[in-house]
Amino acid sequence: MTADKKVYNNILETIGDTPLIRLHKTVADLPCPVYAKVEFFNPGNSIKDRMAVKMVEVAEAEGKLKPGGTIIEGTSGNTGMGLALAAIQKGYRCIFTTTDKQSKEKADILKALGAEVIICPTNVEPEDPKSYYSVSKRLATEVPNSWYVNQYDNLANRLAHYEQTGPEIWKQTEGKVTHLVVATGTGGTITGTGKYLKEQNPDIQVWAIDSYGSLLTKWFNTGEIDMKEVHPYITEGIGEDFVPENYDRDVIDYFEKVTDKDGAVMARRIAKEEGIFVGYSAGSALSGLKQLKSKLTKDDVVVVIFHDHGSRYVGKVYNDEWMLDRGFLDVNTVQDLIGGLGRRRLVTIDAAQTVQQAMELMQQYDIEQIPVKTGNDITGSVSQHGLFKKLMQDLNLKDQAVSNVQETGIPVVAMNTPIERLTGYINKDNGAVLAKDDSGDYHIITKYDVLNALSKG
Structure with a gap:
């Protein structure tokens, strides 16, 4: 072991001292x-490691968490980690x-x-017995012998960021930071980090990013908790349908709302254009x-918190089919559409097979039209x-080769064909088109x- 290699006693000691990385392509404007x-x-791949360990340490010191006890919490996942x-x-x-x-x-x-996980419905009031808060x-x-963490109202949450995240950012920017931008949920990160930074320089602007469907923005602007603002949204880890005690309005200067689509699309851009594989809230x-x-x-220096890793969202934000189903992908060409549909088996029939076999394939896969192949x-x-038209005239055709009854081939279009042009190929007699990719599939x-x-669209 060389002298410059730091050795840790356990995984918890690796929390913190995360890098500050300059962005380029995504912020060129x-x-x-x-x-x-x-x-x-962080070892748990999110900023929540900081406050999770801090809350445990404070609970131990206060005698709320005793040896052999059980930790109980409602979490979107990262705090639980x-x-x-x-x-x-x-x-x-x-x-x-x-x-x-x-x-x-x-x-x-x-x-x-090793945790036990209980899944609760999203679309219920916080006070509902079935909500993940109530459960x-x-x-x-x-x-x-259990301890309820309550990260939303547990002020050790924001204390962790006051003691760790804020000082790290101040040191890494050599005190030049002018804006802190945080997609905010429990309020711990933005309040704790923002409080420390404003103590160093009161002119630093602290901007909170919220989601449509959350009541936090209206609460910040008016002091009113308006449940009419609350409606289901897809973005994970930010926004709330109540106001956690970790918030301090005096620390935050501005709230801005972002749509589910814009957050998801930007997360994908960050991954592709910066090479930083981030979670949903980073996009927001x-x-x-x-x-x-x-x-x-031009004289400002902005720090944006990227809370967690994209591996938590491979089945959602980074899944083309999920994005397409929600209208989050701009589908302009055949290539875009195929990417969103995902890999699907192309059902074909050999020209030498029988009409009966063709009918069975149509029934098996619930499809209206099958390409006929001769060789490749x-x-x-x-x-x-x-x-149907041919069999009504001669039922014996079902035992003949498909080559005797096959129709004109399904049109083959280029991968860069605009979606709108496909309507010219598809009609009542032809319900599909084919496209051939670079690999010949x-x-x-x-x-x-x-x-x-x-x-x-």
Whole structure:
């Protein structure tokens, strides 16, 4: 072991001291440098490791968490990860409640670390007995020797960021930071970090990024808790339908809302253009900053918090089919549409096979039209409509080769064909088109695929 290699006693000692990385392509339209505080370098791959361990340490010191106890919390996943890491090292049991809108990957990771995970419905009031807040509170009264974390109202949450995240950013920017941008949920990160930075320089602007469907922005602007603002949204880890005690309005200067789509699209841009594989809230944070670019000058230095890692969202934000289903992908060409549909088996039939076999394939896969292959080439097609007309005239055709009854081939279009042009190829007699990719594989696009894409465009 060389002398310059730091050795850690356990995984908890690796929390913090995360890098500050300058962004380039995604912020090329902004007048000032923008740096990302990349928190997935923490061992649990999120900023929540900081406050999770701090809350455990404070609870131990106050006698609320005793040896062999059970940690109980409602979590979107990342706080649970940090708590689970602490529990492993310190010998505690964990029970977490979460919502059904959170990615499956988050729940699976928590289970992998030995936690018990209870999935609760998203679209209920916080006071509803079925909400993940209520279920976690109830369990804390029922499970012996347990401690209810309550990250939302537990002020050790923001204390962690006052003691760690704020000082790190101040030191890394050599005191030059002028703006802190945080996609905010529990309020701990923005309040704790912002409080420390404003103590060093009161002129630093602290901007909170919120989601449509959250009541936090209106609360900040008016002091009013308006439940009419609350409606379901997809973005994970930010926004709230109540106001956690960790918030301090005196620390925050501005709230900005970002749509589910803009946050998701920006997260993908950060991954592709900066090489930083981030979670959903990072996309929201950067999208919100760009919405506020008119408030920036060339002399500013902006720090944006990138809360967690993209691996938590591979089944959602980084899944083309998920994005396409929600209208989050701009589908302009056949290539775009095929990317969103994902890999699908192309059902074909050999020209030497029988009409009966063609009919069975149509029934098995519930399809209206099948390409006919001669060797490796597609030479025609058979359709339900065409076979029905022919069989009504001669039922014996079902035992003949498909080559005797095949119709004109399904049109083959280029991968860069605009979606709108496909309507010229698809009609009542032809319900699909084919496209051939660079590897020589064929893909089929049906009229339903086109209609679905156009309806969400």
